[in-house]
Amino acid sequence: MKDRNVVKASLDPAAKVAFDAVVEGLGMKQQEALGRLIRWFADQDQSLQILVLGLVKPADTVIYMDFLDRKFGAIGKGKPHSEVPEREKKVVVDVLRNLAKQREKRRVESEKERLRSASRKEA
Numbered sequence: 382m383k384d385r386n387v388v389k390a391s392l393d394p395a396a397k398v399a400f401d402a403v404v405e406g407l408g409m410k411q412q413e414a415l416g417r418l419i420r421w422f423a424d425q426d427q428s429l430q431i432l433v434l435g436l437v438k439p440a441d442t443v444i445y446m447d448f449l450d451r452k453f454g455a456i457g458k459g460k461p462h463s464e465v466p467e468r469e470k471k472v473v474v475d476v477l478r479n480l481a482k483q484r485e486k487r488r489v490e491s492e493k494e495r496l497r498s499a500s501r502k503e504a
Contacts, residue, residue: 390415435480439488442481 392400404414422430431437 388415388419432480433476435484437480439481439484442484 400411400414404411407414422433425433432442
């Protein structure tokens, strides 16, 4: 029997529903999908790991995208890179854009809440 390590994952309800749908749609078991995701993630460059984990401020995301573009070739311009298939480059760009949108949305919501709290205190 193979040696196995067990890792627990904590997901919010929406993430769990989305993950279940993906796994079911692909006909995979959750453990198998998570194992592949973790292996893929561990094999990525640290700069990509940082971006995927959302550890980059939205303003810095653009800088990282430029860095990855230079590192992996001209993303989206049809210039292939020997180590990174075009499909994976698109995934990287999509992940970065989504991260930037999510962080900006959270920032805007936080700022709105701060302004609402400030105006309530003044009243």
